[in-house]
Amino acid sequence: MAKHSILETLNESLRKDTLTSISVMQFPPGQVLFSAGEHCRGLPLVLDGSIKVQMTGVSGQGIVLYRMGADDICTLSIGCLMTGRGYRAEAIVEEEAEAAIIPRGLFDRLMDQSAEFRLAIMESYGKRLDDLMLLVEEVAFRRMDERLEEWLLARASHGQRVLAITHQELGIELGTAREVVSRLLKELERQDQVRLARGKIELTGLAGKLAPA
Amino acid sequence: MAKHSILETLNESLRKDTLTSISVMQFPPGQVLFSAGEHCRGLPLVLDGSIKVQMTGVSGQGIVLYRMGADDICTLSIGCLMTGRGYRAEAIVEEEAEAAIIPRGLFDRLMDQSAEFRLAIMESYGKRLDDLMLLVEEVAFRRMDERLEEWLLARASHGQRVLAITHQELGIELGTAREVVSRLLKELERQDQVRLARGKIELTGLAGKLAPA
DNA sequence: CGCGTTCAGTGATAAAGTCACACAGCTAAC
DNA sequence: GTTAGCTGTGTGACTTTATCACTGAACGCG
Structure with a gap:
């Protein structure tokens, strides 16, 4: 059963709907969750394990942007979902991971009907922006x-x-x-x-x- | 009167409420809209002009993260609003700018009541993440x-x-x-x-x- | 064991960052 | 107009980082 703190932002009924329409999947280390250029089909919730998100430059060189662990949301995916652009990065499982995907329709519904869910999503977004800004500083200076x-x-x-x-x-x-x-x-x-x-x-x-x- | 495409995502009544509770302000070149460490009081809508957002490293060196122009939303502010953290960057007016600020309460209400508004916000967020990822690539490689x-x-x-x-x-x-x-x-x-x-x-x-x- | 593959070490050179300082162009005060 | 002072630019010397080319070490396996 899916266990993720964002589910606790939902009321009884929404949570039940969500739990019945998502399924938890297992991913072994090395597995690629998504790669650059691919389109996004929903919002991944990370339940457990460790997943790194990295980008590859034209030169073939790469850099790790951030990691996701238990209880994280792959906020990057929302951007892809909303703008329709493909992923610019790729996600690779490091430690055996569990994840569930909230499909687009359900995501829209949750955003519509739960203020707390919205808040959690926006917070995650803010954190991701912050991470990336820190990374820019690291790399540049x-x-x-x-x-x-x-x-x-x-x-x-x-x-x-x-x-x-x-x-x-x-x-x-x-x-x-x-x-x-x-x-x-x-x-x-x-x-x-x-x-x-x-x-x-x-x-x-x-x-x-x-x-x- | 405020003229910003995100207002067109709102229905008659919400738009009217919004227009009455925000006021358009003028900012001369050089004016600092917000600086690092400050807390955020609402979501700025850029109506016109040009504003650069830059970060300063410990060394005192800076880097421009991105620019905002007519019809942009200062998505960075939402993150600060949601996480409660202060700004990590500063915003400086380049060309005489017009902006309006949607206060926190109204923002929450708009997010609650307009799916289109939500979509526009999320889209803007996605674009910003994308920009920053591009910047990381630029700087790193x-x-x-x-x-x-x-x-x-x-x-x-x-x-x-x-x-x-x-x-x-x-x-x-x-x-x-x-x-x-x-x-x-x-x-x-x-x-x-x-x-x-x-x-x-x-x-x-x-x-x-x-x-x- | 021998063979191929992956990983690590290193010299040479180029690009970028840092430090220190000289000097040029502009402004304002005299 | 002359001069003092400030801001902006040029440059040498040196360090750090990136790139290229190559060597050899460690491991995995037939």
């Missing part, structure tokens, strides 16, 4: 070594000290080239902040700077 | 010389061949440093693409590549 360190620490604070990720993937996270990541990591290794192995990064010295769990 | 040329041509195609702008301002448009702009422009001048003067850029050779008016 901040140094890559700082961004890399922060990325590693953000990951580590979720408990792991050994990250399983390739330099290529990290490049896409930060929107830079693989070589740049390799060089910066090598420098961190020289400073005893990390230990490197194929496909793995172990945080050693850096762990001292860990955000409180 | 494209070369500065290309972006500069494109910016100049986009301006020129509005009729002018002589742009009144300083290198500093151009730097903020593109999110780069003044020196970088100076050097790239100097190079264009060496190639007889532009002629430079204090506070002015005249498009000469570049004008051949003008987008059809």
Whole structure:
């Protein structure tokens, strides 16, 4: 059964209608939920797991725009739904995910009949805009070594000290080239902040700077 | 009297209510509509003129996120309104502007009672997200010389061949440093693409590549 | 084991950002 | 008109990041 906090904004009757007309789907890691150019068929609710949304430039280089996790709404889809434009980004499952899709008609009805639902949608939209603005700032003004360190620490604070990720993937996270990541990591290794192995990064010295769990 | 296409999504009675409760204001060039950190008091409708929305990084460097013109809605404000967060950007009038503000309460009512109004709002939101994603791509992957040329041509195609702008301002448009702009422009001048003067850029050779008016 | 594939390291070079400073063009006060 | 001061531009020196080309290491599998 679908469990998503936005459903709690609905009254008894709308919620029942919604639950009967959506079905929860499972997606394995690596699965592509949607890709650039595709059109949108409804509003995806993420119930569980982790999904990254990334964009690919003409050069073939990519950058991760944001992630969605349990209880998120794929607000990007609403834009596509409303403007009729295709997606500009692609969504890829990272950790086994559960999601349900609210079809267009039902979405319109919920927007019409529930002020709370509307509020939740607008809030999610606002948050997404905010995220993207932060990203613009990151990319335009901040140094890559700082961004890399922060990325590693953000990951580590979720408990792991050994990250399983390739330099290529990290490049896409930060929107830079693989070589740049390799060089910066090598420098961190020289400073005893990390230990490197194929496909793995172990945080050693850096762990001292860990955000409180 | 306020003239904005979103008002046409409203029925007779809602439109009348709206028109009586909003007032059109005039803003001279240079006026700051809102600045970073401020809280939002309603949804601004742009009736006429040109307003740029820009962000300033910690380094003090800025970048223009997008522009609003006649018939635009300041969707960014909705996000602030809904999440309660302050603005992350600032809005500055470029060309004498007219705008009206729909207060929070009325906005909620319009969202409640007009499906068409809702649609227009969501559409505007979608477009803004799209703009920002394009910007991320620009900043992350494209070369500065290309972006500069494109910016100049986009301006020129509005009729002018002589742009009144300083290198500093151009730097903020593109999110780069003044020196970088100076050097790239100097190079264009060496190639007889532009002629430079204090506070002015005249498009000469570049004008051949003008987008059809 | 040997072979192919993916991942990582690195030198060379180009583009962009940063810092420091010189100087030019304009304005306003004298 | 001359001069002081401000804003805008030009440029050298240097750092950081991006790009290109290539090498070799680690792994997966027949």
